[in-house]
Amino acid sequence: MNDPWFTVQKIDEATYAISEYGHWEKVHSFLLLGKEKAALIDTGLGIDNIKRITDQLTDLPIIVLTTHVHWDHIGSHGEFDTICVHKNEEDWLINGIPGLSIEQIRKDVSRDIVLPLPKMFAPDTYTPYRGKPARVLRDGDVIDIGERCLTIYHTPGHSPGHIAVFDMINGYLFTGDLLYQGTPVYAFYPTTSPADLVHSLEKIASLPGIKKLFGGHNTLGIDPDILVEVRLAVQELRNKNAVRHGTGIHEFEGFSLQF
Template identity: 60%
Template sequence: MDNSWFTITAVDETTFAISEYGHWEQVHSFLLLGKDRAALIDTGLGIGNIRSITDQLTTLPILVLTTHVHTDHIGSHGQFEAIYVHEADRDWLVHGIRGLSLEQIRRDIGRDITIKTPEGFNPAAYTPFQGEPAGLLRDGEQLDLGGGRTVTVYHTPGHSPGHLCFYDESRGFLFTGDLLYDMTPVYAFYPSTDPAALTRSLARIAAIAGVRRVYGSHNTLGLEPEILREAGRAAVYLRERGLDHFGTGIHRFKGFSVQF
């Protein structure tokens, strides 16, 4: 694979993680190949052009499925036409991310980079994607990629109003975006977040049956399904103790933590 910014990992013969380990956020996007079309879950930071990677991996038409509209997940959206997002995040995609200034975004995109960035990348000139989606994703919707591969949409708000998780039942892969990952805290402490909603979303994904592997959008690539059971226990703990609101700090559980 001809690229030094992205690391490509074959999860299986038709599922690829496209990772940006040279940035402090360690972002993962995911390409799922069906028989008739492909799904790209998020498009990364936009430091490198992820389209240059997907073009090497498939000639299928690509649906871009957006977990949520934060800068590190929509960076290369402008390279694709079929972009989909939940209705509650549509306004952010069209008009800009609520609560984050361009100055802050540029500081975050350019700091703590550990490998050489692609030619032409300039943090001072970085501008997040803005534009109309091709369509809106609904909770419970099933997207048929062909060949028996269907992706189910779960609306899991909290980190953003329109945050989504995607479940590939045929393989038991659950893609959790910024709702669940390890090493650094999952967060809901900005005014545009909702700790109580995030807690409910953790409980919801904990109840999904048949998950064999959990793929968050940051840090470790691929987590054991036991983390879902811990997420369910965490949701009960946070609710029963009245901790699911702003200002209660960092709460640590087995394998992950949350910050409200």
Template identity: 70%
Template sequence: MKDSWFTIQKINTNTYAISEYGHWEKVHSFLLMGKEKAILIDTGLGIDNIKRVTDQLTTLPIEVITTHVHTDHIGSHGEFEKIYVHQGDRDWFVNGIKGLSIEQIRKDIGRDITLPTPDTFDPTTYQPFQGEPTGLLSDGDVIDLGNRKLIIYHTPGHSPGHLSVFDETNGYLFTGDLLYDETPIYAFYPSTSPVELVNSWEKISVIPNVSKVYGSHNTLGLEPQILEEVKAAITYLRENELAKFGTGIHTFNGFSVQF
């Protein structure tokens, strides 16, 4: 399937990554299809309408799980009727992202773009999504797609209400901005928490039967061995008391973090 803005990559017969490689953030959203409904994990930057793609991939009703309320993950939320978020990020969802000016958001959304953007996109008037969620998700919630079970993990640190999603049926772990490669994971601005991020790493590192780790940026799909590297990073950061603001960038085997 070809698209002018999105890159659609098939993970398996009922799972797709919908990626935005034309933007410097290289964001991935994920469509998980079951027997009765589909889940869309995040909706991208909002530079173009992701619903155009999902409508071509499935006729199932789609519900949106928000890994966290940052601009690059909620861009097309307004196109969907059912959208879910964790309580920790609900205020940002309804009232706007705190600590980030609209001027900075517009600067970031409009820079370093390498593909043609649609005529509807104007970075000077770009507005991040705001609205009431359909409902709230909590740690341990289970979403049944009919033949596919998703388990919700509350994994704060990058944001207060950050969520990771484990597709228990296939072993896919979707980590949002908690874990990815190539560029540093951010936990250095006031709304983040280095200690909570390390605690969340510990939480996902012991999930059994992970077959693949899918972060929301950069390389699509990391081998589960990265979770062993995460365990080593946790030990190093804790023993050296580095999980705090101002300690800089810490590089490990396959990923890095900035506090």
């Protein structure tokens, strides 16, 4: 698909990555097609309207699964009727993140852009989505989109209501901002928890049946071998008493963390 802002890559016949490589965040959203519904994991930056892309890929009703309520993952939430979010971030979705100014968000969303901006985008009026979710998610929930079941895992740390989504049939684990490559996964803001992040990494590293991981930024697709390094990293961080704010960047084989 030739689009001026979004890059669409087919993972398989029923799974698409919708990426925004023109922005420094290099955000990925993912469209998963079932027999009855489609699930859209995050909706991107909101610099351009991701619904223009999903409309070309499917006519199934779409449910949005929010990995977490940071501005770079909820940009086009307002274009969809069925928004799901973990219960620990329901208030953030409705009222915004306490302490995060709109000035800072507008500065971050408008910097280091290497593609022509859509005419609809105005950084000085950019405002993250706010609204009441249609469904509140909890750890262990299963979302059935028709012969394709998605398991929700609560994976806090980067944010209190962060989730990972496991496509059991294909062995795809969508990790949001819990695990990705290229830049550090961060847990250094007051709203983050290094201890929770490390526990969440340990949690996904023990899941059986993972054939591919898909993070929310940078590299598209990570081999499951990285989970061996994740387990070693968790042990090393605990042994060094480094699982706390202020200990800086910790680099491992294939990924890094910033506390």
